Amino acid sequence: MIENLDVNQYLPEAIAWATNLLLAIVILMIGIWLANKASRIIVNVGKKYDNLDDTLFRFFGSVARYVVLAFVGIAVLNRFGVQTASIVALLGAAGLAIGLALQGAMSNLAAGVMLLIFRPYKVGDFINAAGRFGNVTEVDMFTTILQTFDKQQIIIPNSQIWGEQIVNHSHYKLRGVDMHFGVAYNANIDSARAVIEKVLADHPSVLKDPAPFIEVETLNDSSVDFLVRPFCDGADYFNVLYSVPELVKKALDEANIEIPFPHRKVFLVNETN
Known part of the structure; x- marks a missing residue:
């Protein structure tokens, strides 16, 4: 009789724990699907229109994916009764500290986003930028890579280009x-x-x-x-x-x-x- 009482005592907790586990798995699976779906939608927008830059939309797709996954992680922790307010505050403080430590990288990233949005030049153009001249071989989120006539590779941080004069010799036919x-x-x-x-x-x-x-x-x-x-x-x-x-x-x-x-x-x- 006592053994049956003990089983009945822990059964609701076991059911609640199992239910939360199943719900957490369902939330995780749906969240991963939504994150991948959001990323694909954003990337496909960049591929659909020729005047939009694929690199920028791949970056936005990755950002959207990780943002959705972050919310999914918080929702899963909530199912197990974890207080997420302190976690969010900790992540915010960590993000601020990382941002301050990587100010140079963040400025290059911001400049890269602006360059990819406004597209003053593209791969294959000959440009004068940051006191350098050459053929643009690659534009990413942080740097622009030029190839000179004498086959030198010049890697220029985007922050040195954005906000300065850019001469695009290939813009007009x-x-x-x-x-x-x-x-x-x-x-x-x-x-x-x-x-x-x-x-x-x-x-x-x-x-x-x-x-x-x-x-x-x-x-x-x-x-x-x-x-x-x-x-x-x-x-x-x-x-x-x-x-x-x-x-x-x-x-x-x-x-x-x-x-x-x-x-x-x-x-x-x-x-x-």
């Missing part, structure tokens, strides 16, 4: 390439212009439309300076920039048009006593 050429004052300006026009007309990467801009810009001390702006596809910008000056120099030499250089005239006066 067409590019104007500004150049300056000087001829001597005794040279025929129309002849010099014709020589430059022919060089640009024969260049395979210079576009006919829009037409190149060739005009006298400055009358310097020893030269008449032309501003020359041919237009090309963005991919051909550096080819035009570094090939046209040599071609113009050779063409002006063949036409016997002098390209002057700064010089001084010195007059010697012979003073006799």
Whole structure:
């Protein structure tokens, strides 16, 4: 009789514990499913639209997943009577301490989020940023990686890029390439212009439309300076920039048009006593 009484005494507690365990398992399973579902939905939004960055939405998906799992963990602990208020306060304090310790990393993260939202550049673009120039090979949450023409890899923290001037050389399909050429004052300006026009007309990467801009810009001390702006596809910008000056120099030499250089005239006066 006493043994039956003891069993009956602990039976409700055992049932309550088993019920809480089953509910905790159900909450955990549903929570994991919801966390994965929320992550997939956010990631798929980034994949659905070309103007949205996959990296950013993968990050947001991971954040959403862990946030849901955190709430699931709190709900599971509540089923077992654990006071979660102190745990939440402890996690908040720990998060604050970690945030203060990782201020630099957090600033890079915040800058990375802004770069991925506004997308001033993307992988494959040539940019000037943080005093560096190169081809963007990777943009992640903390850094931007550039490859220079001489095959160096430059890793720039995003906080050094965001908020500073960013020059994206690949943003527009067409590019104007500004150049300056000087001829001597005794040279025929129309002849010099014709020589430059022919060089640009024969260049395979210079576009006919829009037409190149060739005009006298400055009358310097020893030269008449032309501003020359041919237009090309963005991919051909550096080819035009570094090939046209040599071609113009050779063409002006063949036409016997002098390209002057700064010089001084010195007059010697012979003073006799």
